Amino acid sequence: xxxxxxxxxxxxxxxxxxxxxxxxxxxxxxxxxxxxxxxxxxxxxxxxxxxxxxxxxxxxxxxxxxxxxxxxxxxxxxxxxxxxxxxxxxxxxxxxxxxxxxxxxxxxxx
Amino acid sequence: xxxxxxxxxxxxxxxxxxxxxxxxxxxxxxxxxxxxxxxxxxxxxxxxxxxxxxxxxxxxxxxxxxxxxxxxxxxxxxxxxxxxxxxxxxxxxxxxxxxxxxxxxxxxxxxxxxxxxxx
Numbered sequence: 166x167x168x169x170x171x172x173x174x175x176x177x178x179x180x181x182x183x184x185x186x187x188x189x190x191x192x193x194x195x196x197x198x199x200x201x202x203x204x205x206x207x208x209x210x211x212x213x214x215x216x217x218x219x220x221x222x223x224x225x226x227x228x229x230x231x232x233x234x235x236x237x238x239x240x241x242x243x244x245x246x247x248x249x250x251x252x253x254x255x256x257x258x259x260x261x262x263x264x265x266x267x268x269x270x271x272x273x274x275x
Numbered sequence: 276x277x278x279x280x281x282x283x284x285x286x287x288x289x290x291x292x293x294x295x296x297x298x299x300x301x302x303x304x305x306x307x308x309x310x311x312x313x314x315x316x317x318x319x320x321x322x323x324x325x326x327x328x329x330x331x332x333x334x335x336x337x338x339x340x341x342x343x344x345x346x347x348x349x350x351x352x353x354x355x356x357x358x359x360x361x362x363x364x365x366x367x368x369x370x371x372x373x374x375x376x377x378x379x380x381x382x383x384x385x386x387x388x389x390x391x392x393x394x
Contacts, residue, residue, distance in 0.1 A: 168321070199378070203322075210386050210387060216378065217379070256381070258379045264324055266323065267321075269321035
């Protein structure tokens, strides 16, 4: 099972919207509504941003949204802010109690 | 809410066994609500899941590490543990423990602990 493919980096100016893709296969992303997204700041524990493809925990800003089309899940950050600068990882169920992480994307706020 | 805390040696010699413990507070490792997971991040690289264990002791491992990994549960201490044998420098990483819901996402994480493999 290979890691899910994410762009290495995405950047945007404050106030803009950016989208991070997470491409898998019909064995993982495409087969289950179980993609979640995590924000990871250096020296901190990862933080859940989106779960079950598009659900947002109550404590997470509504500027973060998740979607999926076929074998590709996406995380969109609207109204980009300096505090959003971090690494982002997707995570998907792949069947038979097996999971896979994405390769990770570094978000830079210009 | 749950709190998880990793503990264990920060330095392990090559070929030896890395051992870490995660202490859970605010909930019970005997709860059927969670799996208990280990994840790591080597320096400059991405997150990699290692394995997880159910409240009943069923274990599930990343195929790439399966031959060297053991995850176990100690309900009397409300802890779960990781053992990784025959370590090399490639096992140097920050190791995290986390709670994994049956709906497939992590909701609580420890702060992580750096383990360096070096002689």
